[in-house]
Amino acid sequence: MQPKPTDRLELPRPDTISANHSLKVAAAIRVAIDAGGGSISFAEYMQHALYTPGLGYYSAGATKFGAAGDFITAPEISPLFGAVLARQSAFVLEQLGGGDILEPGAGTGALAVSILGKLDELGALPQRYLILEASPDLQERQEKRLSAEAPEYLSRVSWISSLPGDFSGVVIANEVADALPVERFRINEGKVLQARVLVEDSRFSWTFTDAPSTLEDAVRSIEADLGIPFEDGYESEVSLSMRHWVSDLATAITSGFVFMIDYGLPRREYYAHERSRGWLRCHFRHHAHNDPLILPGIQDLTSWVDFTAVAEAASLAGMTIGGYVTQADLLLCGGMQDELAGFAALSVEEQAKLSGQIKLLTLPAEMGENFKCIGLSRGDLTAPPALTSSDRTHRL
Numbered sequence: 408m409q410p411k412p413t414d415r416l417e418l419p420r421p422d423t424i425s426a427n428h429s430l431k432v433a434a435a436i437r438v439a440i441d442a443g444g445g446s447i448s449f450a451e452y453m454q455h456a457l458y459t460p461g462l463g464y465y466s467a468g469a470t471k472f473g474a475a476g477d478f479i480t481a482p483e484i485s486p487l488f489g490a491v492l493a494r495q496s497a498f499v500l501e502q503l504g505g506g507d508i509l510e511p512g513a514g515t516g517a518l519a520v521s522i523l524g525k526l527d528e529l530g531a532l533p534q535r536y537l538i539l540e541a542s543p544d545l546q547e548r549q550e551k552r553l554s555a556e557a558p559e560y561l562s563r564v565s566w567i568s569s570l571p572g573d574f575s576g577v578v579i580a581n582e583v584a585d586a587l588p589v590e591r592f593r594i595n596e597g598k599v600l601q602a603r604v605l606v607e608d609s610r611f612s613w614t615f616t617d618a619p620s621t622l623e624d625a626v627r628s629i630e631a632d633l634g635i636p637f638e639d640g641y642e643s644e645v646s647l648s649m650r651h652w653v654s655d656l657a658t659a660i661t662s663g664f665v666f667m668i669d670y671g672l673p674r675r676e677y678y679a680h681e682r683s684r685g686w687l688r689c690h691f692r693h694h695a696h697n698d699p700l701i702l703p704g705i706q707d708l709t710s711w712v713d714f715t716a717v718a719e720a721a722s723l724a725g726m727t728i729g730g731y732v733t734q735a736d737l738l739l740c741g742g743m744q745d746e747l748a749g750f751a752a753l754s755v756e757e758q759a760k761l762s763g764q765i766k767l768l769t770l771p772a773e774m775g776e777n778f779k780c781i782g783l784s785r786g787d788l789t790a791p792p793a794l795t796s797s798d799r800t801h802r803l
């Protein structure tokens with residue numbers, strides 16, 4: 408969930424251990440900058456800051472999730488989120504006559520715990536629950552959480568280090584696409600420039616140079632799709648790595664359905680005239696701000712998702728769009744009411760707690776509208792009900 412934006416000056420000071428860790432991450436990025444001839448693309452900077460083994464924000468031991476961390480995600484807010492996704496997964500698994508579940512980027516393991524518990528209740532446990540996690544630190548946390556909270560399902564869970572070759576089942580990726588490195592670009596006198604990071608006065612700083620052809624082609628194809636060139640000075644992001652990730656995922660699936668949930672928009676809104684500074688956001692101790700070059704390795708870097716690009720990458724890889732809905736519609740049309748059948752029997756405190764969770768997950772000013780779910784399908788499958796009642800695919 409995205410915290411409300413904060414003035415950079417109001418950011419809390421990192422504690423000594425975090426500040427020292429950030430210095431080590433900065434030193435590793437400097438080595439990469441030297442090796443890159445004096446600068447690296449912003450996408451490379453983001454990759455290093457988040458994923459350098461043993462150092463990056465996701466790869467090392469930062470708390471990340473929850474009240475003591477930097478942000479909170481839907482599965483951490485409430486098991487209702489996983490219960491609805493389990494219902495929708497059961498609908499797909501039944502059509503497939505069984506299959507596996509694959510969760511890339513499983514965070515603390517909260518979603519896996521709630522999905523497995525609900526699928527068991529529905530009599531629809533998958534043969535295997537595969538977790539593909541880029542972060543060794545999070546993999547360790549996932550194993551601990553599953554061992555403590557869902558030991559009965561551990562024999563079905565395995566951690567994989569690359570995509571399986573012939574996957575059949577359901578893929579659930581919550582807030583993974585936004586964590587993939589993005590390129591930043593700026594338009595200058597009609598030319599596409601690439602944002603790069605260098606060291607200036609002992610600090611990381613921006614420089615802009617002619618974009619490589621991959622980035623230029625991507626920006627030109629967005630302009631062609633919008634039917635209007637970007638104006639001078641316009642800055643935004645393009646996630647080339649997200650396109651590769653979707654394409655690799657799609658190629659790995661022989662039959663099945665992907666639920667991809669994230670904050671994002673259709674291309675026309677993402678690259679709107681008034682959005683001329685892009686969608687990159689940084690999260691530090693529940694404060695959101697816009698400077699990715701500070702606090703390397705101890706703050707989250709993330710960018711909203713261009714869902715039209717997701718749909719394009721999936722279609723190119725031969726998948727069909729099985730729906731595109733807001734998170735509120737996903738939950739409300741996906742069986743959340745059924746999950747609340749026992750609400751009246753709860754204590755007043757429990758009712759208040761659950762109501763608070765439902766508000767966070769569904770209200771438009773919270774996660775309800777900004778977060779979307781896109782469904783991607785391979786094979787002759789009927790899209791699950793949560794994605795069909797209020798489908799907005801026509802907006803992509």
Ligand SMILES: C[S@@+](CC[C@H](N)C(=O)[O-])C[C@H]1O[C@@H](n2cnc3c(N)ncnc32)[C@H](O)[C@@H]1O
Nearest residue numbers: 465480511512513514539541542581582583586
């Ligand atoms: C913002 S967290 C979301 C975690 C979790 N899905 C949740 O909703 O709480 C992003 C997750 O994606 C993982 N990740 C990033 N790149 C990945 C990749 N290429 N493959 C698999 N996981 C990845 C991170 O390590 C982290 O677990």
